[in-house]
Amino acid sequence: MSDNTKFRIALITGGSRGIGRDTVLRLAKRGVRSIFTYHANRAEADKVSALAAEAGAPAIALQLDTGKAASFDDFILRVRAALTEMGAARFDYLVNNAGTSSGASFTNGTEADLDAQFAVHFKGVFLLSQKLLPLINDGGRIVNISSGLARFAYPGRAVYGPMKAAVEALTRYMALELGPRRIAVNVVAPGAIETDFSGGVVRDNPEVNKAIAGYTALGRVGLPEDVGPVIAGLLSDDFGWINAQRIEVAGGIHI
Numbered sequence: 001m002s003d004n005t006k007f008r009i010a011l012i013t014g015g016s017r018g019i020g021r022d023t024v025l026r027l028a029k030r031g032v033r034s035i036f037t038y039h040a041n042r043a044e045a046d047k048v049s050a051l052a053a054e055a056g057a058p059a060i061a062l063q064l065d066t067g068k069a070a071s072f073d074d075f076i077l078r079v080r081a082a083l084t085e086m087g088a089a090r091f092d093y094l095v096n097n098a099g100t101s102s103g104a105s106f107t108n109g110t111e112a113d114l115d116a117q118f119a120v121h122f123k124g125v126f127l128l129s130q131k132l133l134p135l136i137n138d139g140g141r142i143v144n145i146s147s148g149l150a151r152f153a154y155p156g157r158a159v160y161g162p163m164k165a166a167v168e169a170l171t172r173y174m175a176l177e178l179g180p181r182r183i184a185v186n187v188v189a190p191g192a193i194e195t196d197f198s199g200g201v202v203r204d205n206p207e208v209n210k211a212i213a214g215y216t217a218l219g220r221v222g223l224p225e226d227v228g229p230v231i232a233g234l235l236s237d238d239f240g241w242i243n244a245q246r247i248e249v250a251g252g253i254h255i
Contacts, residue, residue: 007057009091010235011079011132012036013066014098015059016045018195019145022228023095024048028055030232035082035091037064037098060085066098066124067116072131079135090135093235094142096125096167106158113159121163126170139182141235144171146189146246152254164189168246175244184243186234191250193222217252226251 010027014020015036024034025048034052038045038061045061052059060082064075083089100120104113125144136142146168149161168187175185192212194203202208202221213220227249233239234247 007031007033008093009033009035009083009086009088010093010095011091012095012097013064013128014039016041016048016061019190019193019224019227019231020095020097021048022224023097023231024052024059025055026228026232027093027235028052028057028059030236031057032093032232032235033057033086034059035062035079035086036060037062037066039063039065039098058086064098066128067100067119069119069123069127072128075128076131076135079132083135090137092137092140094129094132094136094140095231095235096129096142096144097231098124099145102160103156104159105156109159117159117163121160122166122170125167129174133178136183141240142174142178142183142185143231143234144168144174144185144187146171146187148189148191148248148250148253150189151248171246172244179243184240186242186245186247188227188231188234189246189248189250190227191216191222191248191253193224193227195224212253215253216250217255220251222249222251 010032012020012023012034015024016038024036027034036059049059049061062078062082083091102113102117144167147164149157150165150168171185171187178185192202209221230249
C-alpha cells in the first residue's frame with residue numbers, strides 16, 4: 001500500500017490525548033509511524049512522540065487547530081516536510097479524531113455555538129480530508145470519529161450530537177467517492193469515555209460515571225484503550241473489506 005514498502009504511516013488529528021493518543025501508541029506497537037496533531041499542549045505531544053518511539057515507531061507532532069480551515073494549506077506543507085523526514089512521499093491512513101465539546105441545548109444554543117462546532121466537527125473534517133487526498137496512497141484507509149450521541153439523545157448535546165451525525169453521513173459519501181481509489185472510509189462512534197473531554201466530567205464526576213455505567217450493558221464507562229485498538233484494527237489489512245460502516249464502541253450503552 002505505502003510508497004515505502006518497509007513501513008506504513010498514519011496521520012491522526014488530536015493525537016496528544018485521549019483516544020487519539022491511544023491510537024498513536026497502538027499503531028506504533030504495530031510498526032505504523034504517525035504524524036499527529038495537537039492543539040496547544042506541546043509538552044504532552046512530545047510525551048506521546050517519546051512513547052511511540054519506545055513502542056516501536058517514530059511519531060511526529062504538528063500543531064493544528066482543525067477549526068481554522070485557513071491554516072490547512074500551511075499544514076499540508078508541514079505534513080509534506082514530516083513525510084520527507086520519515087523517508088516517504090505519502091501516507092496510508094487518516095484518522096479524523098480532533099474534536100471539541102459543547103453543552104449547548106436546543107433552547108439555549110447560539111449561532112456562535114453552531115459555528116464553533118461546525119468548524120471543527122464537519123467543515124474541518126471535510127476540508128482537511130479533501131486537502132490531504134493527494135498525499136494519501138491509493139488503497140489507504142480513513143476513519144472518522146463520531147459519538148454515541150449521534151444515535152441517542154442527552155440533555156445539553158443538541159449541537160454536538162447532530163454535528164457528529166453529519167460526520168456519519170459524510171463518511172458514506174467519502175466512501176462512495178473514494179472507492180475508485182480503493183480507499184475505505186469508516187466511522188467509529190465511542191460512547192462516554194474517561195478522558196478530559198467535556199472538562200473531564202465522565203472521568204472526574206463519580207455520579208455521572210456511575211449513571212452512565214448503569215445505562216451500559218457491560219456495566220462501566222469506556223476508556224481510551226477500549227477505542228484505540230478498534231481504530232487501529234480498522235486501519236489494518238485484516239478489516240480491508242469493511243467500508244462505509246458505523247461502528248459504535250460503547251459497551252452496549254442504551255441498547
